[in-house]
Structures are given as structure tokens and as C-alpha cells.
Amino acid sequence: MVRVGINGYGTIGKRVADAILKQDDIELVGIVKTKPDYVALQAVKKGLKIYAPDADSAKAFASAGIPVSGTLQDLLGQVDVIVDATPGGVGAKYKPLYEEVGVKAIYQGGEKTHVAEVSFSSLCNYDEAVGRRSVRVVSCNTTGLLRLICTLHNAIGVKSVRATIVRRAADPKEIKRGPVNSINLDPVKLPSHHGEDVKTVLPWLDIITAAVVVPTTLMHVHLVNIKLSRQASIEEVLQALQSTRRIILVDTKRTGIKSTAEVIEAARDAGRPRSDVPELVVFKDSITVNGDEVILFQAVHQESIVVPENIDAIRAVMNIASREDSIRKTDETLGLGKPLW
Numbered sequence: 001m002v003r004v005g006i007n008g009y010g011t012i013g014k015r016v017a018d019a020i021l022k023q024d025d026i027e028l029v030g031i032v033k034t035k036p037d038y039v040a041l042q043a044v045k046k047g048l049k050i051y052a053p054d055a056d057s058a059k060a061f062a063s064a065g066i067p068v069s070g071t072l073q074d075l076l077g078q079v080d081v082i083v084d085a086t087p088g089g090v091g092a093k094y095k096p097l098y099e100e101v102g103v104k105a106i107y108q109g110g111e112k113t114h115v116a117e118v119s120f121s122s123l124c125n126y127d128e129a130v131g132r133r134s135v136r137v138v139s140c141n142t143t144g145l146l147r148l149i150c151t152l153h154n155a156i157g158v159k160s161v162r163a164t165i166v167r168r169a170a171d172p173k174e175i176k177r178g179p180v181n182s183i184n185l186d187p188v189k190l191p192s193h194h195g196e197d198v199k200t201v202l203p204w205l206d207i208i209t210a211a212v213v214v215p216t217t218l219m220h221v222h223l224v225n226i227k228l229s230r231q232a233s234i235e236e237v238l239q240a241l242q243s244t245r246r247i248i249l250v251d252t253k254r255t256g257i258k259s260t261a262e263v264i265e266a267a268r269d270a271g272r273p274r275s276d277v278p279e280l281v282v283f284k285d286s287i288t289v290n291g292d293e294v295i296l297f298q299a300v301h302q303e304s305i306v307v308p309e310n311i312d313a314i315r316a317v318m319n320i321a322s323r324e325d326s327i328r329k330t331d332e333t334l335g336l337g338k339p340l341w
């Protein structure tokens with residue numbers, strides 16, 4: 001059993017916690033958060049052990065009547081791996097502490113590349129993370145792009161990628177972010193950073209991305225244009241995309257689904273936990289293959305897409321499973337690829 005702690009129990013941290021609870025080779029020792037709020041109360045109700053970042057925060061939990069099992073330092077003394085899911089940039093501040101204690105660290109995409117030894121995407125470079133001291137699971141948009149690119153690259157070969165990313169403005173729980181009534185070019189000067197982030201995993205790839213932010217909280221949407229290394233048929237492309245449970249194809253003719261709202265509604269109706277869709281959603285009817293060129297729309301559920309990669313990253317750094325075994329186990333335990341209708 002690999003013993004794991006989670007520092008940061010927000011959008012990503014609580015989902016990674018739930019995913020760990022479904023594994024038989026990974027044990028969740030405890031979680032860290034700063035505020036004694038409803039999320040902390042729910043964690044207690046679930047039977048999770050809460051640790052405070054420091055002694056002062058521990059006092060705040062005590063005053064709110066929420067039991068804490070100690071501080072982050074105490075948690076670090078009991079684990080093999082810490083999953084850092086604190087807000088972007090905060091993980092880098094904890095890095096010296098993790099290193100001092102000697103625990104392996106999994107960081108998230110909000111951290112700069114150099115925070116970890118390897119940037120990680122299960123389908124692309126699992127083996128590069130094996131046995132490492134630190135790994136950074138790339139951001140939600142980058143994870144979505146990499147799942148598509150590596151699936152097509154492994155089956156057919158990919159030469160270059162051009163992608164336009166329509167980003168959600170905020171996560172559903174966030175009350176201070178926008179825009180509310182605008183489409184923001186983010187950034188105006190091209191390219192956006194997402195292509196560079198993809199290159200932290202695939203340094204050889206010719207990729208250029210652009211991004212806009214729109215007033216929605218549900219999912220991101222990408223328009224992706226891929227140049228393959230040879231001509232291919234639509235059947236070959238479909239076969240490649242169907243070879244992994246981390247991608248689901250939405251058949252608009254059959255389901256009527258042509259929006260992110262309907263994807264999330266389908267996940268709700270299907271009884272998915274939190275209406276999460278950790279799979280990359282590719283709109284099947286958008287797939288256009290023209291010689292060596294593939295064009296398609298895909299959607300990324302930003303709150304959950306990186307969760308399977310976090311579980312694989314834990315197995316990789318601890319070297320307890322091969323790429324294939326880890327991906328299979330993660331997919332099965334999280335119910336990935338289960339039909340939504």
C-alpha cells in the first residue's frame with residue numbers, strides 16, 4: 001500500500017481524494033486545507049483525517065469544533081507521496097519542505113514547469129515518471145490536448161497541431177471570477193501558453209495554440225487541427241480514438257448532443273459522481289479527415305480530467321505498476337468510458 005497525503009482539498013484535491021479511496025494499492029492518510037468551512041465538515045463526515053497547514057490554522061479548526069489530526073508536517077511524516085493540489089504557485093512554496101522531509105511530490109498544472117522533474121500525461125510519457133521524486137500533472141487543457149495527440153500519435157503519427165481553446169471563465173463554485181459578459185482574448189499576442197505546456201511533455205511537437213475566455217463554468221472546448229505524419233482514413237482515426245477509455249465519442253446524430261451543457265446534463269442523469277466527466281469528450285460528427293489532416297471539436301471537463309493522471313502519477317513515482325496496468329486499473333476503478341446514455 002502506498003501511503004498518500006493531499007495538500008489542498010479544493011476542486012482537484014477532493015476529487016483525487018475520492019479517486020484514491022477507490023484504489024486497493026493506494027491509501028489516503030489525510031488531507032490538508034486552510035479553512036474550517038463546509039468542505040472541511042464534509043471531509044470529516046466522509047471519515048477523512050484533516051491536517052492544518054500550521055499550528056495557527058489548527059487553532060482555527062479547533063475553535064470551529066472541527067477535529068484535526070495535526071499539521072502538514074505531521075502528515076508528511078506518515079506518507080510516501082504528497083499530492084499538492086494547492087492554488088497555482090503555492091505548491092512551489094511547499095517544495096523545499098517536501099524535499100526536506102523526503103516525500104515524493106505530485107504537483108498540478110498551475111505550477112511552473114521547473115517545480116518538478118517531469119511534466120506528466122499518462123498516455124504520453126508514463127515511463128519518464130517512473131521512480132521520480134517529483135512530477136507535475138499538466139493543466140486541464142494540456143491534459144485534454146495531450147490525450148488526443150498521443151492517442152493519434154501512437155496509432156498513426158502526428159507532425160503538427162494548431163488548436164483554438166475556448167476556456168471556461170470559472171469553476172462552478174467560484175464567485176469572484178469572470179468574465180460575465182465578454183469574450184476575452186487571453187492572450188491577445190499569440191501563441192497562448194498551452195502549446196508550450198504541451199511541449200513540456202512532447203518537446204519535438206510543432207504546436208501553436210490560441211485561447212479565448214467565455215462566460216461559462218461547465219467545460220472548455222477546443223477546435224483542433226492536426227497534421228498526421230501520413231494520410232489516414234476516418235475509420236483509422238475513429239479506431240484510434242476508440243482504443244482508450246480516456247476518450248469518449250459523442251455521436252450527435254444519435255444523442256442530439258451538441259453542447260457542453262448537454263454533456264454535463266447527461267453525466268448528471270447517468271449518476272456520475274459530481275456530474276464529472278474525466279474522459280476527453282470528442283464530438284464524433286465534427287471529425288473531418290482530409291488526407292493527412294484531422295479537424296475536430298473536443299470538450300474538457302476542467303474539474304475532473306486530471307484526476308486519472310494524478311492516480312497514475314502516484315503509481316509511476318512509486319514504480320508499483322507498468323503504464324498499461326496503472327491505466328487499466330485507474331480506468332476500471334473510476335468507471336471511465338462507461339456510456340453516459
Ligand SMILES: NC(=O)c1ccc[n+]([C@@H]2O[C@H](COP(=O)([O-])OP(=O)(O)OC[C@H]3O[C@@H](n4cnc5c(N)ncnc54)[C@H](OP(=O)(O)O)[C@@H]3O)[C@@H](O)[C@H]2O)c1
Pocket residue numbers: 007008009010011012013032033034035036053085086087088089090108109110111138139140171302303306
Ligand atoms: N480547477 C481547475 O479547473 C483545475 C484544473 C486542472 C488543474 N488545476 C490546478 O490544480 C491546482 C489546484 O486548483 P484547484 O482549482 O483545485 O484550487 P482550489 O479549488 O482553489 O483549491 C485549493 C485548495 O488548496 C487549499 N489551500 C490554499 N492555500 C493553501 C496553503 N497555503 N496550504 C495548504 N492548502 C492551501 C485550499 O484550502 P481552503 O479552501 O481551506 O483555503 C483549497 O482546499 C492548481 O495548480 C490549478 O491550476 C485546476
